[in-house]
């Protein structure tokens with residue numbers, strides 16, 4: 098645990114604070130200078146049901162959830178706080194009120210709250226200011242290239258704000274979807290998403306060799322090989338399937354009406370890399386999917402030249418792709434297609450064969 102002494106106000110916060118949080122803490126304290134205060138950077142998955150016997154009533158559990166939902170705003174006297182709080186320094190100086198973390202076999206946070214209650218030291222939660230959210234140390238892996246990118250299952254709220262395209266919700270406006278030959282086009286991910294995904298796969302670096310022999314597949318054989326990295330190779334498969342369910346499936350239901358498959362299934366989820374001197378193009382084929390998604394990860398004319406996807410039956414080529422925009426098209430039978438030749442630079446796309 099790291100200690101962050103707040104010099105302006107007399108207090109100690111038991112968690113590293115950002116400048117923004119510090120300022121917010123200080124302005125809170127100016128208004129109410131007493132006791133021990135927890136100010137809002139909750140871990141989103143935190144369960145409030147873990148009080149010891151003294152504090153556990155279902156009423157209280159209800160109330161605390163209510164506070165977290167920001168309704169109504171205020172300063173709340175609560176029986177239990179943990180993870181991130183500010184303690185008035187006078188409580189620490191005085192031996193009789195100094196925090197203690199050990200009582201019988203209680204966990205340290207339970208013991209801390211229990212002793213405060215026994216001593217009539219009030220603990221407060223404020224939800225008046227937004228302090229952001231704590232990450233869950235059990236799932237936040239700082240060894241990953243982009244830990245936040247992996248947080249979709251643990252903190253969907255922040256993940257969505259960080260990675261989903263700012264115009265995603267416009268896809269659901271009537272008549273807003275655009276298509277040609279039943280190839281639909283949607284903004285879905287932002288530039289941070291596309292850049293971080295490229296970084297993650299390039300850092301991993303084990304691209305397939307582009308031959309038909311592919312030990313990653315159950316049959317060991319790939320009929321139409323690309324140079325790619327699968328999501329399970331970067332330990333992102335559960336996260337990716339959740340992305341398909343939460344952000345891709347609703348768009349599919351919008352445009353291919355009457356087809357429901359929740360959750361979507363997908364075994365083949367991979368980033369493809371095209372380069373003139375490696376694999377510049379992909380021969381005509383059908384995908385083994387009910388529908389396929391194809392998200393552009395970088396920018397034509399800037400990062401590469403050429404490239405794109407051509408649907409042969411309709412003589413329809415999509416070459417003006419934009420990073421974070423997703424093509425969605427039927428996989429089998431009608432949408433025989435090819436990857437057009439990249440003549441310069443590197444083109445990256447993210448592909449999923451959904452419901453094979």
Ligand SMILES: O=C(O)CCC(=O)C(=O)O
Pocket residue numbers: 323369379384391405406434435436437446448
């Ligand atoms: O290059 C493209 O956009 C098409 C890729 C593709 O068809 C595939 O990976 O199955």
Ligand SMILES: [Fe+2]
Pocket residue numbers: 382383384389434
């Ligand atoms: Fe394909």
